[in-house]
Each structure stands twice: as structure tokens, then as C-alpha cells.
Amino acid sequence: MASPRRLAALLAELEDQLITCMRCGFCQAVCPLYGQTGREADVARGKLALLDGLAQEMLRDAAGVQERLQRCLLCGACAAHCPSGVKVLDIFLKARALLTGYLGLSPLQKLVFRGLLSRPARFNRLLALASPWQAILARPADELLGTSCSRLVSPFGPRHFRCLAPEPLHRQTPELHTAPGASGLRVGFFVGCLIDKLYPAVGQAALKVLAHHGVGVELPALQACCGIPALSAGESLTFHRLLAHNLARFRPERFDYLLTACATCAATIRRMWPLMGRDLTAAQQAQVRALAAKTRDVSQFLVETGLVAGGLAAADGGRPLTYHDPCHLHNSLDVTSQPRQVLAASPGWRLKEMAAPDSCCGMGGSFSLHHYELSAAMGRRKLANIKASGCQTVATSCPACMLHISDMLSQAGERVAVRHVLEIYAEGLD
């Protein structure tokens, strides 16, 4: 039964973490959302106070707290800069799960999460059916960016979105099992939904790079989503189904590293799987920990193993390009120099930093679905910095950032190409 007392009891498990926030308010300096709205409920300190309020039964409005808790990009900037080391993302994801468990999912969320996302084969079939219809409902907006916009009134609003790839990666390369080459290394490759369905070329670029460096690849068939959309919505059931599905496919003993070209998948597997997998069996927990420990962003892997020589000094000349730090690499995994080193090792290019390369692009996964105007306002700031850099190409390491930055550039009519770091690097290997 729903009662404030029961909710307080549920939230009690967060108390030891909640108490560590000393209300200094330093998170206001780095929160991209607070920068837009100036509302305390939008910054980490306010949200932590609200959760504390529910736990202490000073507050009855659980739905109000849930709504405010969902207004967050989960970019992790607050946690990365917190003087007292509050594990903000851990708290928020656990609290979202508790609140969703308490208040329930909406019928639409139930359909999307439990009916589709948690069933990878069905999800793939549905999107395969939808793909051919896109040409009728959408018209190309910008060829360089590969964006489209709606022909008619649509649920996508003013967005310039990217259409589903005609052939997703799981059709192009259903699975792959290659032996280690010159490097002597073998990696698991976690594709991720956006690369599979929207940016298969990024996945192919990653596979090309790995083959070039003599790295053996284990790419299991029928991979599922990493689970972040479900975690973000507090939908534990779907998250655990997805986790179990992926655990059955990725055996840590078969590879030295688990790689992904998606910053968000990397952060989710490395940081969130171990955190949220408490209901698993001991063996599964051990597997999750082993996988998390082996998880790397591809650039991080290339630099760590010495396959790409360190150093940021690029050859003089070359076309200028600028780099956007995805929050999930910069804030969650402290991966900042490695993608730049991979770019420095890409012939014909010269890295030119934009102002505030590490400020959030505003995507925040499902945040941009629910709060598009805020998301776009942050995106426009990013857009201004990209423009001011004068570069015709912006590289990044996350397909979600690519999607949002492309949307912003396309709506503004800017002729700037958005590429994944690995696409840039792979081109130079020809």
C-alpha cells in the first residue's frame, strides 16, 4: 500500500549516502540544468534535500519529488565536482527505482520498457518494419549531418532527427568471433542501441580499427540494450531482464577487455551494473564485477594498451576539428585525454579545442524526450562554442551526443560534420 511511511522506510537505505551532502551548494557551479533554470529543485543539492525530506517524512508529495528527480541529465558533473564526494548518480538512480516502484510506471512506459526494450528480438523486428516508412514520414534536412525532419506534424516536434539505418549493425555483422592477431589481445564488443540502429558506421569503424591493430573480437549475436533508459526511468524489472540477457552473452573469461564506442554504455556497464545488480545471484554478481572491471571506451583501450602511441602533439597542418567531451566519459569515467590522443594520431587532422569542450550538450538520453526545450537551450550553447571554434568537423565519443549536436547544427543550418572519433581514426587507416 502506498503510504509516506512505507516510502520513508524504502528510502531509509539511502540515508547513509544522503547525509554526506553538507548543502554547500557547489553543484550549482557545474549543473547544466541549473545554469538554464536557476531553480534549486533542478540542482543536486535540492534533489538530495527532497529525498531527505521524503525519508524524514517532512514532505508528502512523492509524485512531485519524482517529477523533479527526473529533471536531470545524469551527466554527473555535480558528483565529479562535489567537495564531500556525494555519490549523486548512485543515489539518484536508486531513488528513481524506489520511487517508480512505489508510484508505478505509466501505461506507455510499461509498453515501451516491458513490451519492447526488454525483448531485444522483438524490438529489432519492430524497428526493421518501421524503417522503410521513414522516407514517407520524414524528409532529409541536411545531407552532411544525415538529419531529417518531419514532413507533417509529428511527435518529434521541431527536432532534426537521424533516421534508422537502412541496415542496422546486427544485420550487417550479426556476430563476430576472431582470434587475436599481432596485439595478442581479444576484446568483447558491446554495440549499444544507438550505434546498432542509427550509427552502424561507427560500429564498423570500431571493428576496422580493432582488426587493423590485430585485436581479436568477440561480438555476440542478439545483444540487448545496456539498460540505462530503464535505470533512468527507475524501471528495475526491465533493467534486470536486460542485464540477465547481456550476462548470458558476455562471458568475461573469453576476452581481455569489454569495449564499447558509446560513452553512455561504457559508463553504465562500468559504474551502474555493479551498483544496481544487488538482486543477482552471487555468480552473476561476480560476472558483473568482472565485466565492469574490463569495460573500456575504445579510445581509452587503444591508448592504455599502447596500440595508439600516447601524446597529444599532432603534425602541423591538416584540417582543424574540434572535440566534444561526452559527460559519461568526462565526468563518469575520467576519460578525457585518450580520445584526443586518438585524434592526434589521425593523419590529416589537427585538434582545435572549443570553449568549454566538457560542458554538457544537453542530450541526457530520455531527458531530451521529456524536456526538449531545456535540452535544446543547452545544445544551442554547445552549438555556439562549436561555431566559434571555426572547425568544419566536430568529433565526439558518444552516439547520443552525436544525435543531439547534429540536431542543433541542422536546425541552425550550420555546415559542420559530426563524427565519432573512431570514424576519423579509421579513415586514416586506409
Place this chain on the structure above:
Amino acid sequence: MRDQALIKKFADILGVESVFTQESDLLTYSYDAAGLPGQAPWLALRPQTLEHLGRAVKVCHEEGLPLTVRGAGTNLSGGAIPRPDGVVLLTSALKRIIEINQADMYAVVEPGVVTAQLFAATLAHGLFYPPDPGSQAVSTLGGNVAENSGGLRGLKYGVTRDYVMGLSFFDSEGNLVHTGARTVKCVTGYNLAGLMVGSEGTLGVFGRIILKLIPPPAAAKAMVAVYERMQDASETVAAIIAARILPATLEFMDNFTIRTVEDYSRAGLPREAAALLLIEVDGHPAQVEEEAARVQEICRQHGARVQMAQDAAQRDKIWEARRAAIPALARLKPSIWLEDATVPRSQIPAMIAALTEIAAKCQLTIGTFGHAGDGNLHPTIVYDKRDPDQRQRVAAAVEAIFERALTLGGTLSGEHGLGLTKVRFLADEVGPATIAWSRRLKAALDPKGILNPGKAIGG
């Protein structure tokens, strides 16, 4: 009914999106950084223009609503905690830097401008706004003026008070009052700005603030002096001042803080040292060279080992270690209590001895660091605020710290304000006549008592 009508009145003036009525917004305006139990207001308002701010004050006056202005909510004495029947006025939408004047070296700002952003903007114009409170990355200038905030540069450059050239503020009825000017000299009328600075929101609501800017120092040099005896560190501070040198920063760390910072950041601090002084001199390059050499010599004469920063990276490392003090201490226990009782700098050794004694007596852990050059130490108590016994011992320790600071000729608060936490000790420092006079002043200027009631002078 009155409530709904009033909410509508505010919404008509400010726009409905600037009026917060839901409990899950109001709770987020119930606290500040002092770590006291919070108190949600009845309503929170976020005016988008100065005109709206004034009209909101006017309505509060007409309706007798207590109001508390809130900038970044980083107050360390409970000054931003509102009344349950009152209104919180947010300045977060009033964040325009209206003017930076290079010829006359001043800036005009709205109250919600963030301190560090003004600092950066003035630097881009070749000018310098020195006050640097620890929360400068988020604190607002309105809050800084209301609290007369200090910072690391206090010894040489002074505090917020020394940079306020003029103000406009709304009185308790919502009338706009002007004081001061854009000129270096101005003796027109009462020095109301002097009264408003540090008044903790009890006398008026700031509209625009005119701040003095100065040329930035051309060069700076930083060093760390490592001491085996606390006494030597304090005598060094006195000797530097006696040599007529004013370092831009002259910071102190005790052994407990040194060890905690080192455990946290592995910055290479000497764990065994009894005390550290972190010193920076700035100014003309030739003067900096000379003063740095002289300071180094004085430190050595007092038995210190001195490491001089050779480049910008080493200099940054020194100040990173200082900045790590609060984060490092904060991670030891769930809660921290940060004090700012201040003594004449010659009394620092006595104050440090007293702190050691108080920590032992109250069975608490106290790390002490702070602005040695101006006698403004930050004894920081680490504890767990969920435990009533620990809370009680912290309260006893704080009271003992105040008592000792006053005995040594010091003051209750160097830079955090009296707010709610220290106001009951006010009489111990200033006596009954001062309180009575202050309250008469307050009653004359704010007869309904709506401006941040209970703060600064109690009542």
C-alpha cells in the same frame, strides 16, 4: 482564501512561472550551507527584473509577509533560512553584469551575479575584483554584500566592504533608495552603503551594486613553509607583518588538517609537520622577487623548511592543497561544522592552544586551517549530526570557541555572519546598548519587521 488571492497577486506581477507554491519546490528553499534544520517558506518568488523585485517587496510590505532574500544559499550561519509564514525572494534570475567601466574602474551588477563570474569578466577587461570567499564559484554578489564576505585575499586587499562604492536597494516598503556613487570620493548624504554592507538582509533588498575594481597584480609568487612547532608558524606571521610586507594570501594549516588533506589528495604534504604556512606575494615583478626572498628568509629564521613554487603548475599545486582542506575534512564524518571566530593575529597561538584544549574537553575532532594573516581561523569540527550527543558536544565546543575568541579581543564572526547560529552570543561581544540601538534602527526602517526577521541582531 487570502492565500490564494495573494498567490494570484504575485503571479499577476511576476508571471506564474516565477511563483513557487508546491511543497517540493519550497522545501528546496528551506536551508542554507550552515547545516541547521531547515524551514520551508510559505512561498518562493523568482523575479525576472529589478522592477518586479521591487513590486514583490511592496506586496510583502502591504501584506506584512516576512521575506528572506536568497542568492546561492551558501550562507554558513543560517541567514538564508526563511520563516514558515514568509516568502523567499530568489535573485537567481537577476544576474546581469550591467557595466564594467575600464576608465573609471568600477562594475555595476545585479545582485544575482556569481562572484567568480564577475572576477572572470573583470579580468577579461584587464581589471581585478579581489574578494574571493571560499564559495566564490557559486556565491552571489548580493549575498557577498549582505554578509560582507571575506576570503583568502583579505589581509592585503580587504573584504567586500572595501569594494562597495554604491548601492541601490528597496526599503521595507519597496521604495528604491540610492546611496554612493560611481566616483572614488562621495560624501553626499549618509553613508548608507556602509550600513547596508553586512546587514544580512535585515534592512533592505539590494537592486544594483556598484563595485570598485583595481588593476590586477602583474606577478605573483607562492611558497609553502613547513614547521615542526606551531609556535614558530605563528611567530612567522607576526614577523612578516613586522617587516611591513602584506602577502596577498597567508594561510595556515594545522597538523590534523595536513594529514587529512594528504590522505585525501596525496599532494605530497609533510604528514609530520606541526603546521604549514601557504604564502603568496603579488604585485610588480621586482617587488614580488624582493618580497618573496624576504618572506622566505623570515620563514627560515623561524625554523621552517621553505618550498618556493618555481612555475605556475607548482603554484597551482600549493593552492589546490589549501582548497582541499574542506573536502578532505568533510569526507571524514557525515557532517562538518565550520567556524570563523576571529582574533587579532597576534593572538593566533593562544587561539590554537585553546582549540586543542576545547577539542579534548568536548571529545571532538577539530581540524584548523584558515587565514592566518588576518586572524580569521576556520576551526572545523567533524561529527555526525544524526547523533544528539555529538550535536550537544559540538554546541558546547562552539560556545567555548566564541568565549575564548572574545576573551582574546576577537570577534564572533570574521566573514560568515551571525545569521541564526551566533545571534544569541551577540550581547557577549557588543553589550546591551549596541543591541538596543541596532534594534531601534531596525524598527525605524522596517516597522513591520518583515526583512529577514531574527537574523544579524536577533529580535
